[in-house]
Amino acid sequence: MKLCCLLYFCLLAPSVCLAQLSDENLLQSFPQGYKVDFQTKKGNMVMTEMVPQAETVDNWTEMITTQIFLGMKNATPEQFQAFMSKAWLTACKDGGVAPIAKGEENGYPFSIWVQDCPLNPATGKPEKTWFKAIKGNDSFYVVQKAFKFEPSREQVVQWMQYFRSIVVCDTRLADRPCPELEKVGQ
Template sequence: MKKRSKWTAVGFALMVSVVGGAVHAQQLKNENLLVGMPQGFKLGFKDSKNGMNMQEFIPAGETVQNWTEMVTVQVFLSRKDLQPAPFLGAMQQQWAGACRGSTATPVATGKVNGYDAASVMLRCPLLASTGKPETTMLTAIKGNDSFYVVQRAVRSVPTPEQFQTMKKYLESVSVCDSRLPSRPCPTVK
C-alpha cells in the first residue's frame, strides 16, 4: 500500500450547509474518514448499533438484496484495540469458510496519511448464497479515535476496468484530523 498525500474523496459524515441555494465551504472537525460515494450510486442501507456505524452504497436502480456493485463503509467508534492487518486476516478466514475455492491476496500493510492501514482482495468463484462470483477489495485504517473499514465489491469476475476502478476508489480513502497539523482535513466546498 502506498502512502497518499492527496485526498480525492468527500468526508464520510460530511456536513455541507446550503443556504439560499449557495453552498458554503466548511472545515471538517476532529477525526474524519474521507470516502466518496461513487458516481451513479445511492445509499441503500444505513445502520448504527453496538458502536459501529455502517452504510452501503449501490448503483441507482439496484437494491441491497440484488446488486452488481457495492461500497460498504464501517466506522467502529472508539475501537482503539483493532489493528488493520489482523482484522483483515480474520476477514480472509471468514471469507474462505463462506466460499469454497476462494482466493485472497496477502494482506498489504502501510500508512494512509500517517495512520496504520492494510488492504486485501478476496475472490469467490461462486458464492453459495447468490450463485454468482464475487470479488471484493477492502482497506482498513486505524485512526486515533475510531477504526475504519471501506469495502468495494462486484458480484462478478471483475473486468480489468472494474478492477482498476475498485483499486483507485480504495486508494482515494483516507483519514484526517483537524486537531493534528500533520494530518490536516481539507476544506469542503
C-alpha cells in the first residue's frame, strides 16, 4: 500500500515527484494535456480521474480513470470484464462489448476490452470506454479511457499505445522487474 500511495501522490505533482519503486507497482504515465481533477480513497479502492486541461469531471468529453483495489487478489481480469459488461449492458440497452486483447504482460494476467453505448441514457450522449484490467499479486488494477463522442482512428491508435505502456511490476520478483526511476511523469 505504501507505493500505491506514492504513485497516487506522483499523479498530483508529476514533475516534482522523485520515486524509488518498492514492492508491487502500477506503472502508468501522466498523459500530456491532462490534469488530475478528482481523487478518492474508499475502503480498499483508490481512484484517480484525469481530464483534458480545459475540462472537469463534471463536464468532460474525455476522461481517464485509474482504480487500484488494494489487497484484491482473487479477481481475474475476465471476471471484472464480465461484471463491468453486465452493468454496462443493463444501463445501455443498445450497447455493446468487444474484447480487444488478453494475456500476460510482465508476468501478470491482463484483459483489454471496449464498451460502447450509442446514446447513454444518463447523459444523452454517445459513450465509448476502453478498459485495461491487470491482476497483480498484491492488488487489482483498472485503467479506463472514456469518450463522449466517437473517437477518430488516430485517437484509438494513440490510446491503445497508451494502454500497452501500462504495466505492473514488482521489485521483489526478478522475473517482474521495475525500472529504475529518477523522475516520474516526465
